[in-house]
Amino acid sequence: NAHGTQTRGSLIVIEGCDRSGKTTQCSLxxxxxxxxxxxxxxxxxxxxxxxxxxxxxxxxxxxxxxxxHAVHLLFSANRWERVSMMLKLLEQGTSLIVDxxxxxxxxxxxxxxxxxxxxxxxxxxxxxxxxxxxxLTLSSEAAAKRGNxxxxxxxxxxxQKKVADNFAxxxxxxxxxxxxxxxxxxxxxxxxxxxxETIKRSSDQPLYKLWT
Ligand code: NYM
Numbered sequence: 001n002a003h004g005t006q007t008r009g010s011l012i013v014i015e016g017c018d019r020s021g022k023t024t025q026c027s028l029x030x031x032x033x034x035x036x037x038x039x040x041x042x043x044x045x046x047x048x049x050x051x052x053x054x055x056x057x058x059x060x061x062x063x064x065x066x067x068x069h070a071v072h073l074l075f076s077a078n079r080w081e082r083v084s085m086m087l088k089l090l091e092q093g094t095s096l097i098v099d100x101x102x103x104x105x106x107x108x109x110x111x112x113x114x115x116x117x118x119x120x121x122x123x124x125x126x127x128x129x130x131x132x133x134x135x136l137t138l139s140s141e142a143a144a145k146r147g148n149x150x151x152x153x154x155x156x157x158x159x160q161k162k163v164a165d166n167f168a169x170x171x172x173x174x175x176x177x178x179x180x181x182x183x184x185x186x187x188x189x190x191x192x193x194x195x196x197e198t199i200k201r202s203s204d205q206p207l208y209k210l211w212t
Contacts, residue, residue, distance in 0.1 A: 007203035009039065009095035011086070011128055012195055015103045015167065016136035017160050019146050020180045021187065025136070026099040028188045029195055033095070038199065041089055044099035045079055052078045060152045072109040076102070076123035086128055090207060095199055102127055102210060103135075103170060108154060111162035117170065127210040131202040134194060135167060136180040136187075 014022050014029075023044070030042040046056045052074055058064040059071050066074070079102060086096060102124035109120045138146075140157065149155035154163075171177060176194055180187060 006093055008207065009090045009093050010131045010195075010199045010202045011090060011096050011098065011207070012198055013098045013101040013103070013130040013133045014136065014191075015100060015133060016180065017138060017143070017164050017167070018149060018155055019143050020136040020138045021184070022099050022136060024184060025188060025191055026097050028184070029097050029191055032188070032192055033097075033195060036196075038196075039092075039094045040097060041094050042097050042099070043082065043086070045082075045101055045104070046075060047078055047082060050078065050081060052081060060154075062153055068109065068112050068115070072105065072115075072120065073123055075105045075109075079105070079124065079127055083127065087207075090128070095195075097195070098130070101130065101133075103133065103167070106170060107163045107166035110166050111154075111159055117166065121211055125209075125211045129208040129210040129212075131205070131207075132176060132194060132198040133172075133174070134176045134178060134191065135171060136178055137164075138180045142181040 014026055016022050026042055026044070030040050033040040046060075047053045048057045055064070055066070056071070056074055056078060059066045059074075089096060102121075105124055106117055106120040109115050110117045140161065143160070144157075149157075149160075154160075178187070178190060
């Protein structure tokens, strides 16, 4: 910045239902921001590379059954085990583009019978609060045109509808809600603008804690 002091990176989270194009868009954001000279790292949750991530992967692949409460806590623990790394990078001035975060955690578990949003939020309270949350929406018709869901747990139309309803209920005014039913290029251009604006705006702002 103008005073030559180190400014922090931004925490930018991209959320949405399965098949909304999050992963494609996040990799493009990393490429485009990096080639424009920004220091950016891509992260995704669940992070399947850790021991907890492996347990989550086996659950999602239906290789392992886990109690719904327990798996909710595993998803949360998988975020907490990355917090020290995230804070370090942000402090060093690297911005993080994060593919799914605690909002997915809440919306997917709360789509199960017997779970409410308030219980689901508890284990993620206190995580670093994103500077920007982008929520990619996709109507079920538009999602259907993208072809079949994958083989993993949760990838069924009825369940995804409940998840989308939960996202709609969780959305706060500050979220950027964007219709993902457009070309990869046009969506990317919109997201790039949001990221650049966020990095500019938040570099001298404090980093808050989630849901506090
Ligand atoms: N998911 C993801 C959850 O149920 N809870 C969470 O906290 C997170 C981060 O995992 N169907 C679900 C959503 C997806 C699945 O994510 C795997 P991805 O982005 O397809 O790897």
